Amino acid sequence: MGDNNSSDEEILMFPITDLDGGNTSPSERETESDNENMNRQNKKNLEKPKALMTLRQRRLLKSYQDSNVRYKLPSSLRPLTNNVNKIHWLNAIRKSKSLSDPWEKFHIDHYKVENCVRHRYNALKKSWSKDTVKVKIEPESFTRGAMRQCYRMKKLSNFTKSDDWTHAGNYVAKSYIEDVERDTYFEDVKLQMDAKLWGEEYNRHNPPKKVDIFQMYILEFKEREGSPLFHLEHFIEGHYIKYNSNSGFVEESVRLTPQAFSHFTFERSGHQLIVVDIQGVGDLYTDPQIHTVEGTEYGSGNLGCKGMALFFHSHTCNTICEGLNLSNFDLSENEIATHTEFLNKQRNFATTRIRGSEEMCTSISCSPKERVDITHLLARQHSYASNNSGSGSPMSPTVEEDDESSVFIGSPRTRRLRYVSESDSMSMTEEEDRIAFSRAQAAKARPSCVAHELGLRRTALLSIGDSILGKIHHEMAKYHEIGRFSVDPEVIDWPSALYHEEHAAQLGVLEAILTMARLYLGLQRDVLVNAEVEQSTENTNIGLDFMGQAAQAGDRFAMLYLARAYETGDNLGTLRSMCWEDAAHWYQEALETEDNDESGEYDSTMNDPPYSIQAKLAELYKQGGHELDKDPQKSGDLYNEAAEGAMAAMKGRLANKYFMLAEEAYAEVEEEE
Structure with missing residues (x-):
């Protein structure tokens, strides 16, 4: 693949199974040779190693050939093994020369x-x-x-x-x-x-x-x-097979390797990408697709986190995933129970999709009148640490398996196999680059389980909006809401949608946090639109907890919601009480968030424009109380700023009102003096 690799393409390429004779006995190879009119001399060469062996030696060699385990053979068998391997290569060369164009x-x-x-x-x-x-x-x-x-x-x-x-x-x-x-x-x-x-x-x-x-x-x-x-x-x-697509199709019944390879790339890249759309002859693939976090590279087939969600909803970890220490992606009980049935249904998605055809993850397909009460689902005790999550340990470089359906033996193999697609003239610099790449990815490697991500959040190594895994769970919740992951599209799997949205919120996805806050507080939202929750003090407490997380993450709506709640005392539940000091804090945070906006310009379509927030703050400081010290001077200054903002917004009458209130506040300052 380097600059000096023109020689690699001149080598004839065959599926590995065509060259590998290690799984056939000498007698079977002899029969095959007879069918191919093999000459007598070659036939004698095949028979000779077997004739020289004792019965015990034959059993040992057969065990060695069948298991493909790289244990140390007895010294008496090594020359015989070398002869057999040499014969395998001679057969491969003879077969390649006999092939016609x-x-x-x-x-x-x-x-x-x-x-x-x-x-x-x-x-x-x-x-x-x-x-x-x-x-x-x-x-x-x-x-x-x-x-x-x-x-x-x-x-x-x-x-x-x-x-x-x-x-x-x-x-x-x-x-x-x-x-x-x-x-x-x-x-x-x-x-x-x-x-x-x-x-x-x-x-x-x-x-x-x-x-x-x-x-x-x-x-x-x-x-x-x-x-x-x-x-x-x-x-x-050879026989061309499509093992998975970029839009969720997974052919689990045919091969384990392609699905494990896709899963491996996700964890090894630290969730930055995943290689999908695996298709080809045997394990020689072509026309793959790469999903990245941003979804901006690698053409229109890059579906971003949506594509990653589509893969993991269909994927079930197999023995190769386990052997590579890949962790299970967290799925709900319903998803696990209906996995096989869904795989049969999702064969309709076997083709490659382009960006846009899989992005309509909204609730517009559902009528606003079709409301669903999910209070009983929220009442359940949710466990955010999956029972199936992996340990998060680095992937082992020593696993080995002879058959995809068997168990890994774990025998170290130090020799790296070379393939004909690699350059025979690869320089030492290129090999060093490959090692450097491998080490860089080892440093990024991260499990696919929620438990590991939660650990990073608890240790402050993962901030709000940093978890790619959380974004994938958020996309899965949206897909569930539109019926994309249901065996019957008319029946929404609400438990699974809620399961993934809760995980996304726990992992710091701001939109998911706001969704859960609005859901518990009975507010309008963009995700889980048709879900309803019984309004109770307990649910209000939970909703305010989520709203507080969103406010801490810098969401302006959440800041203003908390400010009004602390100002009026409404919708505060049983764990909080009216506090103008907290109200003033969140009003001020909302103002500073507005000041940090990239445009810095007034938007006439904005809810709660800055001048209205300044006027509200001025009113609180003018009156004082509820743990907030009265401050008429600050109140007058805020009213003046609100008046200037109103003038800029062409609100002349409102500006005059604020100027009058500013004069009243300043008058109180003079009286106190």
Whole structure:
């Protein structure tokens, strides 16, 4: 993937299962060889190791081959094992040479030679390089998807001195059907190569099956009008499967590795991103998508936290997740109970979605008259520390598994396997860059469970609005409200919606905190709109607790709500009482919040404009009481500021009123003197 990696693409690539003969016995390999008309000499070579073994040695070697455990073999068996491994490689080489060109019948070598500029991206260095290559491409596409069409292509190796197209590599060139910005092609390559880097990071932790992502380049046809761009990938023959999508589809019944890989990228990146839309042949993937927190990179398929929520609602941790010490994402009891049924329903979402098609997380689909009382749900004792949450320990680099459905053995493996998509000429500097990347991600790694995030909040390492995990839970609550996660879209899973919104509030998501405050206090809100809660002093106390958190986080509405409550004594519950000192504090905080606004300009559509708050503060200081000292001087100054603000807002009569009240306040100062 570096600048000097042109040699990596010249190697023939096959699914790993095609090259691996370690799971077949010598007799089975002998039968396969007979079917392939293997010559007698090779047949003797296969029989010889087995003939030299005693019965005990055969059992030991078979155990070694079947389990794939890297324990130390007896010295008497090591030469025999080496012979068997050598035979495996000879069989692999023989098989690769015997394979015919699957595209020979299309006669691509008959088309004209075109000189193209190839653009390659180095994900470690975040840099581009380019060179010139010779290609032959079919004029008509052989297949197309929703957005792109594919062409068969042959590319001549830069290391081939003669123009021998009979041994040129098979490639697939892809172009967008509709016209797109040229930068889109470069963004797509950047996405796939960044995802490839995460595949290498995943492999460093020795999962049972290693993964890889297609090397992807850009071809610029300089000799054509307009210099059109194409994406270039190796052609891989095999069964193509879509394991998950960017919009929540998860094919849990087929493979464990793709889902564990996506989960791994989320935790290893410290919740900053997740690689999804996993599809390809075996564990060789192509066209992935990356969701990031902001949702601004990697094209229109980046759904941000919404995309992360869509994945985790469908994902159930498997044995590979457990072996990598990945923690369970917290789901409600209802979600866990209906998971299989929902997976069958959500196959409708198997296709890749673009930004906007999955963002309508509002309650407009519900009629305002269809109110639902969820008091009984709130009355339950909620536990914010999930029973399924992981320990939060770093992911182990020593786990090992031979089969995805079995248990990890835990035998250390120090040798890192190399894949044909990696550069054979990788420099030491590139390897150091890879190690540096791995160490940087290790420092960011964070579990997916709420319990760990709550621990960070308690130790003040996580402030309001900092928890990405909280934002994901908030998005899940909104999806539940519109029925996206229900087996029957007409039936809203209110317990699950409330479950995730409570988690989001606990993790410091301001919108979720305000939602819970407004819900308990019976106020209008943007989320959980149709939910109703019985008004009681206990619920009022809880609602004011949430409102206090929102005010402390800097929400202006919450500040003004508390200020009025402390001023009037209304809706204070049983844990608080009227206090003008507290009221003045929150009125002043609301004013300072307004002063810190980026625009600094008056907004005629604003509720409670600054001059009205200044006038209210002036009134409190003019009267005094309820633990607030009377201060006519401060009252007069505030009335004057309110009058000037009213004048700026074209409120002349109100400004005159404030000027008169200011004079009255100053008169009281003179009387006291």
